[in-house]
């Protein structure tokens with residue numbers, strides 16, 4: 001297979017200039033950068049002024065993506081890396097590693113097929129992260145997040161590098177959807193909306209807490225049920241609209257960029273950086289759970305509790321636990337057996 005590394009034409013002078021600014025130098029690596037999510041995510045991270053170096057890694061297609069993105073006149077240096085033997089170089093020195101590598105579900109594939117392929121990819125990428133950038137904040141996008149995050153944790157434990165503060169399952173798309181759908185129904189300005197989304201990142205394990213949504217609105221029980229279902233089925237809505245041509249990529253890239261930006265701000269010491277994420281948790285009896293998380297200089301600074309829940313949300317919480325537990329256990333089992 002053709003392997004290559006492509007460097008952007010960003011000059012040393014402009015790199016030095018950027019480095020002398022107020023923010024520290026930050027390297028972000030995107031693994032799976034040539035994919036449906038990876039490409040727009042690469043674009044959005046190139047636009048992020050907190051990024052000084054952007055490493056774009058994939059098993060194919062990264063020279064083109066890196067050449068394209070590198071022409072954008074923002075301060076960061078873009079380097080494309082392709083193929084296994086360049087993975088180490090892509091990862092070295094990374095502060096944040098974002099993983100949208102893997103396959104979306106295709107016709108004829110069972111969920112287990114998808115699980116096995118993506119679980120294997122995540123396992124090998126995390127093995128390399130443990131070796132080349134064990135201190136990076138890992139943003140896991142590859143599905144099923146409910147299982148891939150526990151797999152990553154087991155890989156890091158085995159390598160002796162596990163730090164629960166540095167591993168995040170990206171559930172931001174659920175929050176993005178919940179905000180958009182709520183704003184539409186409540187007729188409030190979407191830019192002002194906040195909705196925590198807790199639990200996990202698949203079907204009924206996604207639990208939006210509309211009782212805590214702000215600005216407050218007087219929505220009926222039926223409207224809350226419908227909003228909850230729409231948030232849980234948001235991925236399917238996109239898959240069906242794309243008629244077999246893929247799953248959410250653009251909204252996911254946006255969500256991934258929002259979450260990575262929060263990680264960079266936290267690392268840089270910005271106060272009160274709070275996002276929902278699927279992390280190691282004691283909020284419930286499950287070992288991993290999504291809830292609001294305060295992100296700081298070392299990653300997770302605080303896992304925030306659930307707050308007051310409506311009866312509907314309490315029921316949803318109890319219903320999701322068995323499925324989430326099974327997905328977590330499936331990931332752990334995979335990591336041990338393979």
Ligand code: NAI
Nearest residue numbers: 032034035036037058059100101102103141142143173252
């Ligand atoms: P895609 O097939 O368009 O892109 C995946 C990319 O990963 C491809 O460029 C492929 O070459 C690359 N890849 C495969 N094996 C790799 C390896 N070992 N190392 C590095 N790169 C590798 O898929 P798409 O639509 O971008 O989705 C990617 C993943 O994100 C899927 O697992 C999907 O289910 C998940 N996803 C997660 C969401 C979330 O909210 N967390 C939302 C939507 C999708």
